[in-house]
Amino acid sequence: MTQYRIITIIIASLIVTAGIGCTNDDTTELAWFNAAGNPINDIIWANDDQQWTTENGYADQTKTESKKVNALYGIVIASIDEGSGFREGTVIIKETSSSSLSLHEGSSEVYTIDSVSVDP
Amino acid sequence: MKQYQTIVLVLTVCLIGIGTTLLQASDFIWQQISGNWSVVTDNKESYLKENRSKAFNFDYSPLINCNAIISTNSAIVFTRLTHTLTLDAPQGTATYLTFFNATDYRQFYAVQFTGNDSCITTISIIQSDIKDTTLPKQAKGNFIITTLASSDVHLAYGQPYTLTITINNTSIAVLVDNKQVLSHTLNEKLEGGSIGFASKNCIPIIDNCKVYHGSTIVFEDDFSKESIRKIILKGKKLTPQEIEEQKKKQNK
Numbered sequence: 580m581t582q583y584r585i586i587t588i589i590i591a592s593l594i595v596t597a598g599i600g601c602t603n604d605d606t607t608e609l610a611w612f613n614a615a616g617n618p619i620n621d622i623i624w625a626n627d628d629q630q631w632t633t634e635n636g637y638a639d640q641t642k643t644e645s646k647k648v649n650a651l652y653g654i655v656i657a658s659i660d661e662g663s664g665f666r667e668g669t670v671i672i673k674e675t676s677s678s679s680l681s682l683h684e685g686s687s688e689v690y691t692i693d694s695v696s697v698d699p
Numbered sequence: 700m701k702q703y704q705t706i707v708l709v710l711t712v713c714l715i716g717i718g719t720t721l722l723q724a725s726d727f728i729w730q731q732i733s734g735n736w737s738v739v740t741d742n743k744e745s746y747l748k749e750n751r752s753k754a755f756n757f758d759y760s761p762l763i764n765c766n767a768i769i770s771t772n773s774a775i776v777f778t779r780l781t782h783t784l785t786l787d788a789p790q791g792t793a794t795y796l797t798f799f800n801a802t803d804y805r806q807f808y809a810v811q812f813t814g815n816d817s818c819i820t821t822i823s824i825i826q827s828d829i830k831d832t833t834l835p836k837q838a839k840g841n842f843i844i845t846t847l848a849s850s851d852v853h854l855a856y857g858q859p860y861t862l863t864i865t866i867n868n869t870s871i872a873v874l875v876d877n878k879q880v881l882s883h884t885l886n887e888k889l890e891g892g893s894i895g896f897a898s899k900n901c902i903p904i905i906d907n908c909k910v911y912h913g914s915t916i917v918f919e920d921d922f923s924k925e926s927i928r929k930i931i932l933k934g935k936k937l938t939p940q941e942i943e944e945q946k947k948k949q950n951k
Contacts, residue, residue: 612937612945619932620837623755635837642945657932658757660836664804665759667733668930689937689945698931699727 608687610645613637615695617659622670622692625653636660645687654678659695668695727771728920729895729927732804733757734766736929738922746906747896747922752790754899758839760804761827765794767897768927769801775910775918776891781863782908786901787856789816793901796825797862800892805829805842807892808885810864810873812854814901819854823847824871824883848883856901894918 611631613619618636622643623629628650631643636659655670655678669678670692682688729736735751749766757763777799786795793814801807811823824847834841854860854875863874869888873881896905910918920926937945 621757665763666930667763668932670932670934673935689942690934691937692932692934694933696931698929
């Protein structure tokens, strides 16, 4: 009887441990660091998969909270106040030279936004 | 003597440079507020197109909630505004605006088209204004849209129409293919402002935009060349070391 109890406890422990392991592996997190010189008010990831927003904007040299994302691929857009009103801008990622970004499943990544310009 | 020649040469080069810069600057007569607008040139023609369709609800203004571009000229007073318009690829409730007299992204008048999946069903004259002027600019949803006049229509997607807006003192009329579909008398005489286009849940194609004051053309674009300024943000992935450095900076 004791043997059965021990086996049951071991199996239960393994299931719990495996469960925690799986959860950790599946969670992909993303955060942003604003180094653009201007406040950034909203950041939208992958067609509204996740959004970072704060009333007075993320000030220069501040980091957003790290948030769980479901989409591993998408584009990034952000809103900033350009004086005459809030406009939306596309974030061009240095590594891909495009507005597209791929994340590694289960990773926790931080990207910086380091410049705002008017093109051309 | 040579010194003078050198100075004159340097000054001439500088003036040419400044002139070229100003000329280039004047080429960009639109500012993108949101969306993905571009001037498209194919073998036969060129036109203005919004390519994304989906808009995001940032909620700072009705214009950023759509995909919008606005003229950099902010003092356009007109009696007639005309352009061709084709709406395509509707997804759910399609919305399109030609806005004018914009003094702010929240303060403007517009002619609005709305449609369902099968056709454009309504044309309206709307007014957007600030709801509470005591709130800061970053307050979300701080605008109010009033429908001043509205008319049921049955217009097809994928077909070009000529939209004309006329203003005579306080009277405003909307014509589609030179047939009047709507009119309204405003409570105020329009003092002028920016003009622009906005859309969501559809792809608009716009061409031959001409704005008249009397018989004088005060603004025009045939979209034969790139004329849109856009905001670009640049980003990169932080390495674990850089993340640690940023943490230290924030904790200081």
